[in-house]
Amino acid sequence: MIRLNRLTKRYADKTAVDGLTLELRPGTVTGFLGPNGAGKSTTMRLILGLDTPTGGSALVKGVPYAELRQPLRTIGALLDAKAVHPGRSGRDHLRAMALSQRIPLRRVEEVLELTGMTQAARRRAGTYSLGMSQRLGIAGALLGDPEILMLDEPVNGLDPDGVRWIRTLLRSLAEQGRTVLVSSHLMSEMEQTTDRLIVLGRGRLVADTTMAGLRAATGTTVRGPDLGPLAQTLTEATWSGPHELTVPGVPPSRVGELAHRLGVRLHGLEAVEPSLEESYMKLTAHSVEYAAEVATAPQENT
Amino acid sequence: MNTPSLAFPAPAAATTFSTFLAETYKLASVRSTWWFLGGAAAVMLASTLSEPDDGDPTTVPAVTAAVHALLYYVQYILLALGVLVATSEFASRSITVTLACTPSRTRVLAAKTLVVGTTVFAVGTAIAALGVGVAGARFDELGTMGAQHAGQVVAMGLYLALLAVLGLGVGTLVRRTAGALAILVVLLLLVPELLGFAADRLSAPWLATFAEYTPSPAGWLLMSGRWEYAPVLAAWAAAAVGAGAWVLRARDV
Ligand SMILES: Nc1ncnc2c1ncn2[C@@H]1O[C@H](COP(=O)(O)OP(=O)(O)O)[C@@H](O)[C@H]1O
Ligand SMILES: [Mg+2]
Numbered sequence: 340m341i342r343l344n345r346l347t348k349r350y351a352d353k354t355a356v357d358g359l360t361l362e363l364r365p366g367t368v369t370g371f372l373g374p375n376g377a378g379k380s381t382t383m384r385l386i387l388g389l390d391t392p393t394g395g396s397a398l399v400k401g402v403p404y405a406e407l408r409q410p411l412r413t414i415g416a417l418l419d420a421k422a423v424h425p426g427r428s429g430r431d432h433l434r435a436m437a438l439s440q441r442i443p444l445r446r447v448e449e450v451l452e453l454t455g456m457t458q459a460a461r462r463r464a465g466t467y468s469l470g471m472s473q474r475l476g477i478a479g480a481l482l483g484d485p486e487i488l489m490l491d492e493p494v495n496g497l498d499p500d501g502v503r504w505i506r507t508l509l510r511s512l513a514e515q516g517r518t519v520l521v522s523s524h525l526m527s528e529m530e531q532t533t534d535r536l537i538v539l540g541r542g543r544l545v546a547d548t549t550m551a552g553l554r555a556a557t558g559t560t561v562r563g564p565d566l567g568p569l570a571q572t573l574t575e576a577t578w579s580g581p582h583e584l585t586v587p588g589v590p591p592s593r594v595g596e597l598a599h600r601l602g603v604r605l606h607g608l609e610a611v612e613p614s615l616e617e618s619y620m621k622l623t624a625h626s627v628e629y630a631a632e633v634a635t636a637p638q639e640n641t
Numbered sequence: 642m643n644t645p646s647l648a649f650p651a652p653a654a655a656t657t658f659s660t661f662l663a664e665t666y667k668l669a670s671v672r673s674t675w676w677f678l679g680g681a682a683a684v685m686l687a688s689t690l691s692e693p694d695d696g697d698p699t700t701v702p703a704v705t706a707a708v709h710a711l712l713y714y715v716q717y718i719l720l721a722l723g724v725l726v727a728t729s730e731f732a733s734r735s736i737t738v739t740l741a742c743t744p745s746r747t748r749v750l751a752a753k754t755l756v757v758g759t760t761v762f763a764v765g766t767a768i769a770a771l772g773v774g775v776a777g778a779r780f781d782e783l784g785t786m787g788a789q790h791a792g793q794v795v796a797m798g799l800y801l802a803l804l805a806v807l808g809l810g811v812g813t814l815v816r817r818t819a820g821a822l823a824i825l826v827v828l829l830l831l832v833p834e835l836l837g838f839a840a841d842r843l844s845a846p847w848l849a850t851f852a853e854y855t856p857s858p859a860g861w862l863l864m865s866g867r868w869e870y871a872p873v874l875a876a877w878a879a880a881a882v883g884a885g886a887w888v889l890r891a892r893d894v
């Protein structure tokens with residue numbers, strides 16, 4: 340579907356995307372997650388051929404975007420909702436897009452209906468709210484009835500109704516067998532929508548996981564009269580009380596084994612399940628602070 | 642909940658003609674286009690209605706009046722239209738949508754060139770005819786006009802079209818409206834002045850000859866019936882669009 344191979348984009352003073360390799364599978368909603376500046380939008384621009392990569396490649400159905408015969412039939416994208424001529428009406432914006440692809444003009448009315456934009460279609464796009472612009476952008480992405488959809492922060496600026504609408508839409512699109520890539524900098528937006536999560540930090544792949552996988556990153560709290568040796572061995576352990584250590588990312592079984600080997604007496608051993616938000620924060624905080632070590636992030640401390 | 646359906650048969654592959662249609666629709670669907678074209682006609686009308694008879698029996702004042710209106714006012718309006726066809730897409734970032742629809746950047750620019758060229762040629766010729774007609778009626782010389790003057794009207798349309806295409810090329814090259822207009826004003830107004838001044842001061846007549854090959858003097862000569870200057874203007878337009886295409890292909894948007 341979409342295949343990125345060591346995709347790299349360097350701007351004058353900044354590596355926005357750094358050796359990104361991944362493949363999107365059909366029929367899934369893939370969440371593209373990362374803090375602001377992580378490189379999500381740049382990756383999408385590279386996929387559409389709007390920017391030229393410094394290295395590596397981005398292929399859509401096996402070819403560069405520029406070689407697609409009918410790009411909007413294959414992949415519909417919403418990159419920047421405000422990227423519309425302010426003096427042109429929403430309907431005319433979509434009609435021009437349709438004409439460029441020989442898509443019948445009645446399809447414009449369909450996607451306007453689908454996105455609830457029929458009423459506003461006559462107005463000039465410059466008068467739209469951000470939410471309306473997002474809907475127009477999604478209408479444009481759906482125009483060619485594409486196999487792949489790529490939406491950059493589509494929830495941005497939508498009211499709660501709009502957010503619910505997007506979620507349902509994304510799910511139904513995936514159920515029809517389409518491939519959906521949707522980016523966000525907020526974990527909470529992904530929770531109910533995505534099958535697969537790709538987490539980006541500083542242009543690099545930080546995690547390629549599922550919701551369940553992210554949740555399973557269990558940590559441990561451990562209590563005992565003298566936990567000193569344990570604290571020395573487990574570098575990520577922090578004191579959460581005078582006789583209590585918290586060890587993120589290491590499951591209770593491993594902490595227990597280690598305590599046994601070190602001969603440390605335990606009074607309590609509990610699993611802590613971080614919220615998705617916490618797991619995400621931890622992943623990306625890590626990538627920001629220790630970007631160079633992420634690829635070989637040590638899990639083993641024993 | 643709404644679900645999109647495979648609601649239409651697969652269209653035939655998009656062609657250069659579909660890009661041309663899309664660009665035509667884009668030009669026609671913004672109000673500013675109509676303001677520019679209407680404004681150009683209004684200015685031509687106002688100018689030719691107020692132009693005094695030059696009293697020179699060897700010239701046809703009606704044509705002179707139209708050429709004056711064109712060189713002083715009308716050309717800048719249509720030049721700006723050509724510039725904006727390129728720069729408005731960069732200003733609004735809608736160029737990303739355009740290129741997502743049509744990834745071939747040369748095809749996009751070729752379509753824009755064709756649309757701007759044909760539109761301004763048609764409208765420009767009509768505006769020139771309007772100016773010559775109005776001034777001719779005023780000076781009571783419509784009866785004395787012939788094929789030569791009709792040719793001059795067509796030359797005016799051609800000049801305006803090539804100038805608008807020049808604007809499109811420079812707009813694509815620099816992407817900013819203000820920057821493009823500044824470059825064009827320097828090229829149209831300042832460069833011939835400076836060359837003429839230098840030719841005088843340095844007693845270098847070849848500089849004056851050279852000045853004739855810059856757009857506005859060449860346009861003036863073309864509209865005086867010197868058709869050999871049409872290729873000169875076409876070369877300027879082609880150079881600007883060529884440079885614009887080269888940069889558009891090479892640069893990120
Ligand atoms: N055209 C550009 N020129 C220079 N730097 C850029 C450009 N586009 C993006 N960047 C930089 O690249 C990084 C990634 O940006 P972006 O892809 O927009 O991140 P995200 O969408 O994840 O927030 C940021 O630091 C941004 O400042
Ligand atoms: Mg972004």
